[in-house]
Amino acid sequence: MSAAAARPAPDPVAEGPAAHRAGFVAIVGLPGAGKSTLLNRLVGRRLAIVTGKPQTTRRRILGIARRPGVEIVLLDTPGVHRPKTRLGHAMMRAVGESLGGADVALAVVDAALPFSDASSGLLRRVARFPGPRVIGLNKADVASPRRISELAAIYRAREAGEVVVFSARTGAGIASGVRTGAGIASGEGVGGAAPLVEVLRRSLPFSPPLYEEGQITDLPEAFFASELVRERMLRNLRQEVPHAAAVRIEEYDDSRDLVRVEASVLLDRDSQRGIVIGRRGRMLKRIGTEARRALEKRLRRRVFLGLQVKVRRRWRDNPGILRDLGLDA
Numbered sequence: 001m002s003a004a005a006a007r008p009a010p011d012p013v014a015e016g017p018a019a020h021r022a023g024f025v026a027i028v029g030l031p032g033a034g035k036s037t038l039l040n041r042l043v044g045r046r047l048a049i050v051t052g053k054p055q056t057t058r059r060r061i062l063g064i065a066r067r068p069g070v071e072i073v074l075l076d077t078p079g080v081h082r083p084k085t086r087l088g089h090a091m092m093r094a095v096g097e098s099l100g101g102a103d104v105a106l107a108v109v110d111a112a113l114p115f116s117d118a119s120s121g122l123l124r125r126v127a128r129f130p131g132p133r134v135i136g137l138n139k140a141d142v143a144s145p146r147r148i149s150e151l152a153a154i155y156r157a158r159e160a161g162e163v164v165v166f167s168a169r170t171g172a173g174i175a176s177g178v179r180t181g182a183g184i185a186s187g188e189g190v191g192g193a194a195p196l197v198e199v200l201r202r203s204l205p206f207s208p209p210l211y212e213e214g215q216i217t218d219l220p221e222a223f224f225a226s227e228l229v230r231e232r233m234l235r236n237l238r239q240e241v242p243h244a245a246a247v248r249i250e251e252y253d254d255s256r257d258l259v260r261v262e263a264s265v266l267l268d269r270d271s272q273r274g275i276v277i278g279r280r281g282r283m284l285k286r287i288g289t290e291a292r293r294a295l296e297k298r299l300r301r302r303v304f305l306g307l308q309v310k311v312r313r314r315w316r317d318n319p320g321i322l323r324d325l326g327l328d329a
């Protein structure tokens with residue numbers, strides 16, 4: 001990934017309809033701020049799983065958004081938190097590395113929540129970013145206008161970056177030309193301000209496209225299969241259990257009509273096994289069926305999904321397993 005410093009600074013004279021821009025935007029923020037929802041919204045595909053539970057995203061997820069004259073390479077990252085396990089440290093490293101390789105830092109903030117110590121910590125981190133910084137006040141569909149102005153004033157006073165207000169869920173304030181029911185015309189951004197895509201576009205360097213047309217990510221299909229299983233676990237199980245779970249793809253064969261996926265659900269403790277399997281295997285069956293359907297929808301093909309539950313004590317601190325999972329390079 002090329003560093004921002006390697007490219008020439010934008011030349012206003014050269015700017016015109018013909019001047020193409022491209023570059024990397026690191027999306028960072030506290031857990032649950034809506035980073036992955038925003039990635040999916042901008043790319044126009046469900047690349048990252050989204051749940052109501054914090055720390056859903058565990059690694060960097062690259063997604064490419066194209067608009068006339070610009071290629072925005074987005075790096076969705078895990079929510080910033082104080083790590084307690086080796087996995088947590090790897091997640092925070094993914095945040096640092098994404099920022100390290102980015103041209104623009106986009107901090108996503110849940111604008112329905114008050115400014116907190118955690119927000120302050122995030123801000124300190126973003127302040128060290130050498131390139132253009134954008135503060136995205138997200139969830140404008142549910143945040144009160146008073147809270148939004150209060151937060152906007154705080155971030156502006158700290159010169160944190162250009163403040164943009166939007167809703168990743170409804171699309172308001174994100175791109176031009178879409179009017180939503182959320183009270184914000186997205187073509188204008190909020191209060192006549194530029195929408196997010198326009199702010200990102202003009203923050204990126206002049207450059208021809210970096211990726212082949214049609215490519216939207218650099219991750220393999222097997223990764224998305226494992227994430228869909230994890231998403232179904234996060235949605236069906238209580239807090240602690242899915243956080244202690246990982247999904248490892250043992251076999252992924254799409255060479256025939258029926259795509260064949262064999263996956264293991266890795267758990268931290270024996271006591272979690274019964275919860276994941278459920279009475280008469282009902283929970284595991286439900287997770288498997290929902291994940292298979294989601295996968296079939298994604299691939300537009302029929303899928304066989306085999307799931308096995310395995311206990312790997314303290315896997316979150318096991319470098320070998322983390323490496324297998326692609327979580328600790």
Ligand SMILES: Nc1nc2c(ncn2[C@@H]2O[C@H](COP(=O)(O)OP(=O)(O)OP(=O)(O)O)[C@@H](O)[C@H]2O)c(=O)[nH]1
Nearest residue numbers: 031032033034035036037055056057079139168169
């Ligand atoms: N109302 C509303 N909810 C949103 C919006 N964006 C995201 N959400 C919800 O917020 C929750 C968290 O969204 P994610 O996109 O998973 O958040 P994240 O920042 O990626 O979370 P981590 O990966 O855990 O750091 C989900 O329930 C989303 O549906 C928004 O614009 N409006």
Ligand SMILES: [Mg+2]
Nearest residue numbers: 035036056057
């Ligand atoms: Mg996420």
